[in-house]
Amino acid sequence: MAKTPNLLFIVADQFRAMCVELGGDAVSTPFLDAMASDGVSLANAVSNYPVCSPHRAMMMSGQYPSFNGVTYNVNSETAEWGVGLRPDAPSWAGVLRDAGYNTGYIGKWHLEAPVSEDAIHGRGPLEDGRYWDAYSPLDRRHGFDFWYSYGCCDDHLSPHYWTGDAARHQRVDVTGWSAAHETDMAIDFLHRAAGANRAPFALAVSWNPPHQPFDQLPDGHDASYAAMSPAELLTRPNVELDSTIGREAATIAPLYYAAVSAIDTQVGRLMQTLDELNLTADTLVIFTSDHGQQMGSHELLYKNVPFEESMRIPFILKWPGKLRRDPAMAGSVGLCSVDIAPTLLGLLGYGGQVPSEMQGADVSGALLQGGTNDAGQDAPPSYSALYFYYPRDETEHHVRGLRTATDKFIARFNERDGLSTTLYDLAVDPFELVSVSDPERIRIHAVALQTKLAHASQTWPGEAALAALAEGR
Structure with a gap:
């Protein structure tokens, strides 16, 4: 009997699709390039609402913002409106846990509405008085049993986490680059999960970089991008290099690309660990993001706008011998935020157990060898993705x-x-x-x-x- 497949689901915040495209950004990503070469990279993966919390909520629940409760980025200002992933929202992790999976979440969550105690025990208020970081109670982790996470904190070199059943005041403080530390924790999880007769695992690893602050980089990062000219760094024709925004983007780009390259290194570490533990053949690996970044395009620097630089996200899948590696398919199949949850379940063989409350499409039938998922569905006849801004x-x-x-x-x-x-x-x-x-x-x-x-x-x-x-x- 075939082994029940594992899942390693990797999210890098604000990592735009152009970083991993042929002819795209001038940044080196050899491990993601290899992953795409051995697997599938979707050209039409987009964020329905290209900002952290709304996308993450759709990605987890398969529901649009008006249904899952997350219509804005989650912080103390929006918490008074009830913004936070609804406790009763469905989740792909919950389905897999109920099916016997060992589920785990490591890194940035940003789906819990902060309460007043979070201003004390989390990152604390910013200059504008808002606080973003939040502890997630045990009954609001949406199907994840192993927990090594935080709400939202942009201290890449001094991160903190809540783990297991630790209370709000019992956070773990770490010195070092957050993505590397979280990869260490993920590798530990994989080693534990590789034991004989262990349950299949579904592990989500959520890195905050390359999100700003852009200058908080790991030791030994690639500093070569600083020697490149603005025209070499910012090649998209919708960037005005001589404008104020264009010049600021040219200052940001070398740091952003250095963070992207450093994230790529962490992907390589995870892939190497799967190989060393003989888990590669039985593990579906996905690399994606919650949104991109404008970086000067259309005279904008960041996200939460309906331009391609913000909306399009990488979505790279690797699963030896299981995926349909057809360039025409990879270029035509579309997937958006709400489609991720049902598609994950479909890929792993649980398409028939997609909760009825999920509103996204399961496009696994177009991705799997054989043409249909276990629910007998192929790709939707046409692709379209809604865009939202509240x-x-x-x-x-x-x-x-x-x-x-x-x-x-x-x-x-x-x-x-x-x-x-x-x-x-x-x-x-x-x-x-x-x-x-x-x-x-x-x-x-x-x-x-x-x-x-x-x-x-x-x-x-x-x-x-x-x-x-x-x-x-």
Whole structure:
């Protein structure tokens, strides 16, 4: 009888897809390149809401923000609105634990709403008075039994963790680069999991770098990027190198790339450990991120915007002999935040046990050799991913959008300004330099967005205005 497969699920915060693409960013990632060469790298993996907490909540629960409760980044300011992954939200880890898996989570979580005690025992308030770090009680870990984690703390060189059943005041403080330490802990977990007659494991490793602060790098990091010119560092034509933002991006890029290279080294350590423990053949390994980073594109530095640099994420899978290694498939199959949970379950043979509350699509049928998953499903007939942005106050816009492999349509609405839209033809304009102005094409995409939102049981304040546009009124 075939062995029950293991899962090693790796997330690196703010690691954009361009870092691991041929012709992409000028950064060296030999271990991820090897992983992609031996496996599958999806060209159309995107974040529905490219900022940490909302994506992570969708990734875990397979539900859109209005269902899982995480409509904003989780911190003390948003906690008063009830933002935090709902205790009753489904999770892929819960399904696997119930199926007998040894589940573990290491690193950044950022799905727990902080309470006042977290301001004392966690990272503490920032200059603006908000605090982001939070302890996760035992009954709010969504299916993970082994726990070595924290909420949100950007001290890469002095991280801290809560582990096992330790109380809120019993955190573990560490000196050293967080990603390397978390990899040490993951390697320890793998050694324990490799024993004879052990249960299959599902381990999530969540690194905070290459997220800022960009200058908090490990000893011995690759400093060669500092010798590169801005034009060599920032090759995308939607970056204005001579602008204030462009110059700041050129200052950030060598540090960001150094962190990316250092993350790649940690991937190599994990892959080597799987080989040494004879776990490679039986382990599905996935490397991904929660969102990307603009790094000067469209005169922006960070994320939480509907541009490709923020929305697109790496999604690299390796599982010897199990995956359909077809370049056409890798280039056409789409996957977004809400699809990750059901797809993980489908890949591991639990497609028939995907909780009914999950709203994402299981695309494992397109990824596995044999063409269908155990629920008899192949890839969805067409790929489209919703985009979300929830405003923080009345001055901001409610934003919804729809990205396909060839087009991106974004609709913005508030009561003051009404509805405005932007349409990009990604096939001819991959850097989103020119908005399409054809009224009929815009109307057709308005219909598609309206239909997708309805199918996902989503309402929003711009609904009536979008309906009028879709009807040509």
